[in-house]
Amino acid sequence: MRIALVFVLALGAAACGQQTAEQPPVVSDAWIRGAPPTATVLAGYLRLAAGNQPLQLTRARCEGFGATEIHRTVMQDGVAGMRAVERLEVGSGDTVEFAPGGYHLMLMRPVAVPEADASVACALLSDDGTEIPFVAVVRGAAAEDSEGHEHHH
Numbered sequence: 001m002r003i004a005l006v007f008v009l010a011l012g013a014a015a016c017g018q019q020t021a022e023q024p025p026v027v028s029d030a031w032i033r034g035a036p037p038t039a040t041v042l043a044g045y046l047r048l049a050a051g052n053q054p055l056q057l058t059r060a061r062c063e064g065f066g067a068t069e070i071h072r073t074v075m076q077d078g079v080a081g082m083r084a085v086e087r088l089e090v091g092s093g094d095t096v097e098f099a100p101g102g103y104h105l106m107l108m109r110p111v112a113v114p115e116a117d118a119s120v121a122c123a124l125l126s127d128d129g130t131e132i133p134f135v136a137v138v139r140g141a142a143a144e145d146s147e148g149h150e151h152h153h
């Protein structure tokens, strides 16, 4: 009996050890480019650091928007356009920047366009159900926009 009990305790300790070693992914510096109240689409940016597991992001979500997509700005025939990203793979330990001219979140169909300094609750989501919640802060539209973020599809 005593041997069996010791064995169970050892298993429990091993499971705990694995949990503490797991590093979750982290989103930092998340912000949304402020836009006029009539805007139908806004752009969001962030830094994503994968933990010690690789990530396969397929979706995003932001409160107060009908849909949020992961996009990437690409140059095609000398013109900047953007594409929806079906799957964004991030290796374990890697960091991806969502920044003007590259990856960005496309926040569409706002219930009401949030004002400067507002906080918007968002999440990045993967196929396997992993959810990475974060809060994005709206930066004033006055802080302009040298590149012009036109929405081309």
Ligand SMILES: [Cu+2]
Pocket (backbone or CB within 6 Å): 071, 072, 082, 083, 104, 105, 106, 151
């Ligand atoms: Cu876009």
